[in-house]
Amino acid sequence: MTFQCDDRTVLDDWLTVGPSTRLTGRSSTNPYRTKLLSSDVDVWRDGQGKVVARCGDSTLMVQDAYGYLWICPSGKPTKTIFSFPEYAEPGRRIVDCDGIGVAVSGLRMVENFLDMGHFPYVHAHYLGEVPQTEVAAYEVNVDESAGEIWATNCRFYQPKTSKSATTGLDVQYRYRVMQPMSAILYKTAFPRPGEMDAIGLFVQPHDEESITAYCLLAYYDDTTTETDLLSFQHTIFGQDKPILENQRPKRMPLQPGSEVPTRCDAMSVAYRRWLKARGTSYGAVR
Amino acid sequence: MRLYDYELSGNCYKVRFLLHALGIAYERHSINFFPGREHKSDQFLSEVNPLGQIPVLEDDGLLLRDAQAILVYLASRYDKAKAWYPDDACLRGEIQVWLATADEITRTASAARLHDALGYTQFDIEACRAGAHEVFRVIDDHLSVRQAEGAQWLVGDRPTVADIACFPYIALAGEGGISIDGYPALRQWLWHFRSQPRFIGMAGIMALDLTHH
Numbered sequence A: 001m002t003f004q005c006d007d008r009t010v011l012d013d014w015l016t017v018g019p020s021t022r023l024t025g026r027s028s029t030n031p032y033r034t035k036l037l038s039s040d041v042d043v044w045r046d047g048q049g050k051v052v053a054r055c056g057d058s059t060l061m062v063q064d065a066y067g068y069l070w071i072c073p074s075g076k077p078t079k080t081i082f083s084f085p086e087y088a089e090p091g092r093r094i095v096d097c098d099g100i101g102v103a104v105s106g107l108r109m110v111e112n113f114l115d116m117g118h119f120p121y122v123h124a125h126y127l128g129e130v131p132q133t134e135v136a137a138y139e140v141n142v143d144e145s146a147g148e149i150w151a152t153n154c155r156f157y158q159p160k161t162s163k164s165a166t167t168g169l170d171v172q173y174r175y176r177v178m179q180p181m182s183a184i185l186y187k188t189a190f191p192r193p194g195e196m197d198a199i200g201l202f203v204q205p206h207d208e209e210s211i212t213a214y215c216l217l218a219y220y221d222d223t224t225t226e227t228d229l230l231s232f233q234h235t236i237f238g239q240d241k242p243i244l245e246n247q248r249p250k251r252m253p254l255q256p257g258s259e260v261p262t263r264c265d266a267m268s269v270a271y272r273r274w275l276k277a278r279g280t281s282y283g284a285v286r
Numbered sequence B: 001m002r003l004y005d006y007e008l009s010g011n012c013y014k015v016r017f018l019l020h021a022l023g024i025a026y027e028r029h030s031i032n033f034f035p036g037r038e039h040k041s042d043q044f045l046s047e048v049n050p051l052g053q054i055p056v057l058e059d060d061g062l063l064l065r066d067a068q069a070i071l072v073y074l075a076s077r078y079d080k081a082k083a084w085y086p087d088d089a090c091l092r093g094e095i096q097v098w099l100a101t102a103d104e105i106t107r108t109a110s111a112a113r114l115h116d117a118l119g120y121t122q123f124d125i126e127a128c129r130a131g132a133h134e135v136f137r138v139i140d141d142h143l144s145v146r147q148a149e150g151a152q153w154l155v156g157d158r159p160t161v162a163d164i165a166c167f168p169y170i171a172l173a174g175e176g177g178i179s180i181d182g183y184p185a186l187r188q189w190l191w192h193f194r195s196q197p198r199f200i201g202m203a204g205i206m207a208l209d210l211t212h213h
């Protein structure tokens, strides 16, 4: 076994090892080296520009998609990589925010991303504001054919929803979980209120309790500088980081009897149920 | 006045904190520190800071680098009450000790955080953490003597630029895998610092009062 992981559901997923730009200036003799599922992985482009990935003596299944590198650790993916149509949609601007290291389980990271309830406390004056703390009811559905969870008709009042926002706004949200460690959220684009911006969260699990959380924007915003967009997103992630790192246990409680903590909202509950149903255990309490 | 700034930088936060405390309006000029490494670009090196570091302050024709230098400058020039950098030889001497210590905290605790959070794998993480613990021990010892005497701050009887300079990377130590559980006096001082009336936080250091802006 190349990786220290016996969770088939994660081994058969596509896991990111970071933005494709990591390969600039790299080669087989000087590869990009990173940690995935407790093992060192080397990645580079061969003479034909094809991405190659190795772990010890094994060649890995790897692909370049949406500006990111994706590895299927088992080499037997259950699905092709998830669709991300917004990435190529005309009129959207793609901004890669790169990744921030967080000492927490990847499952906890994704659950936090799906939770609107923490906005007024953790992202005060940006994504929420005390006392407007109520999360209005929304719908959660599992798309069985795609194997994804969707939360729709979510909304939240936000004092400053994005860098371009000049006033508070009742922001519409949609969430989509494509794999246990990959999710996308859609939210009202401040400069174009009829459209929704997309924010991808791609988690690279270094091990069960430490990850890098990458963030990719597909935004309707032609005016804000790239630096300002990055700065806003890093601020939000930087606010989440200590909260995540102080969660105990660091792993997601999924064992029998741990169901439905009262602080969780419908999406967290659905995510945990879905993880249990598909048998995901990597990064969970066992 | 213009500050070359990055939100996640504790050294930039020191300057933002004092500017806010003094009620000075300024332009926040964001640098693409990560992932862009704009502070290492030819233009930044030649026009802003040859050391390739932030913060840098531009004020009235002056271009000043180094958080500690900027704190001393701002307090000397704009703090009419002379509270943050008191006009007293002994106090200034003591303050200088902690301004130099702040740089040692940057070299150790901040480096550990850059390693863990922003992928600065070139740093020797264990050496950074060990170095941070050495500095924290010294500060904790100093503060426990001070607290036994009924004092709360590093120097004198009110917060000074010394406290501002040492605060952020101690508050953010956990992000570099450095626990401050073993430093009770340090923790009490952090709490006092965060309880100041004009306290502002940064990403990773929450304000105690969420309704305050």
Ligand SMILES: N[C@@H](CCC(=O)N[C@@H](CS)C(=O)NCC(=O)O)C(=O)O
Binding pocket: B009, B010, B011, B012, B039, B052, B053, B054, B055, B065, B066, B067, B068, B103, B106
């Ligand atoms: N002594 C300087 C150190 C500043 C410093 O280390 N800044 C960091 C950001 S917090 C930086 O620019 N690092 C880039 C580098 O040193 O290469 C100060 O206190 O301002």
Ligand SMILES: [Fe+2]
Binding pocket: A112, A113, A118, A122, A123, A236, A240
């Ligand atoms: Fe958050």
